[in-house]
Amino acid sequence: MVEVRVASTMLKLTRGAKVVHAEGGTVGEVLGALDQQYPGLQAQVADRDGQVHRFVNVYLNDEDVRYMQALSTPVQPGDVVSILPALAGGR
Amino acid sequence: MRLRETMVNEIIAHAQQGAPEEVVGILAGSNGRVEKLYRATNVAKNPRQQYLMDSREQLRIMREIESHGWDMVGIYHSHPESPARPSQTDIKLAGYPDAVYVIVSLKDRQKPVMRAFHIEDNNIREEELAVEK
Numbered sequence: 001m002v003e004v005r006v007a008s009t010m011l012k013l014t015r016g017a018k019v020v021h022a023e024g025g026t027v028g029e030v031l032g033a034l035d036q037q038y039p040g041l042q043a044q045v046a047d048r049d050g051q052v053h054r055f056v057n058v059y060l061n062d063e064d065v066r067y068m069q070a071l072s073t074p075v076q077p078g079d080v081v082s083i084l085p086a087l088a089g090g091r
Numbered sequence: 092m093r094l095r096e097t098m099v100n101e102i103i104a105h106a107q108q109g110a111p112e113e114v115v116g117i118l119a120g121s122n123g124r125v126e127k128l129y130r131a132t133n134v135a136k137n138p139r140q141q142y143l144m145d146s147r148e149q150l151r152i153m154r155e156i157e158s159h160g161w162d163m164v165g166i167y168h169s170h171p172e173s174p175a176r177p178s179q180t181d182i183k184l185a186g187y188p189d190a191v192y193v194i195v196s197l198k199d200r201q202k203p204v205m206r207a208f209h210i211e212d213n214n215i216r217e218e219e220l221a222v223e224k
């Protein structure tokens with residue numbers, strides 16, 4: 001099982017759970033499994049091609065998955081995935 | 092939100108040093124009182140009109156805040172040319188309803204303006220900034 005800590009903006013989707021769990025061999029598979037439990041969760045994080053949205057950060061343990069293999073990054077049981085909105089804005 | 096005058100000055104100094112680009116940082120503390128300011132790097136493609144905090148720095152700062160038992164009480168950024176109120180994009184991308192969004196405007200170079208807002212679900216509400224000596 002992989003632990004996933006979700007952003008406070010996603011609590012409506014997870015029915016208030018800040019930490020959820022799912023199985024999977026990659027970050028993307030874990031998110032896909034979670035989407036079965038919490039429909040809409042995956043779409044909040046990535047587009048249909050598996051590209052993480054520009055203003056969402058997905059971390060595996062202490063690293064942004066963009067610096068690894070994005071959603072194809074392999075996960076091990078006990079890993080922690082964190083989903084955080086980027087700190088962003090603009091004119 | 093409450094913060095010391097030295098922090099207000101530090102946010103303004105950061106904004107002035109970063110101009111004409113926007114700057115970004117995090118305000119950490121508890122019960123709405125700021126204990127520490129973290130400057131961060133703006134990695135937006137067009138930093139004169141956008142801010143995007145470096146994602147690695149963001150995680151590092153948020154972890155450090157957690158380790159102190161603090162909260163992210165505020166997120167600040169600068170508006171080098173525009174007024175101190177959230178833009179449509181600022182509102183759209185605001186993902187932290189528990190934090191106060193502080194904006195410092197350098198539109199009037201002689202007189203920087205700082206204001207704070209709560210942003211949630213596309214609604215904004217101005218927050219009081221209580222400055223302690």
Ligand SMILES: [Zn+2]
Pocket residue numbers: 089090091168169170177178181194
């Ligand atoms: Zn802005």
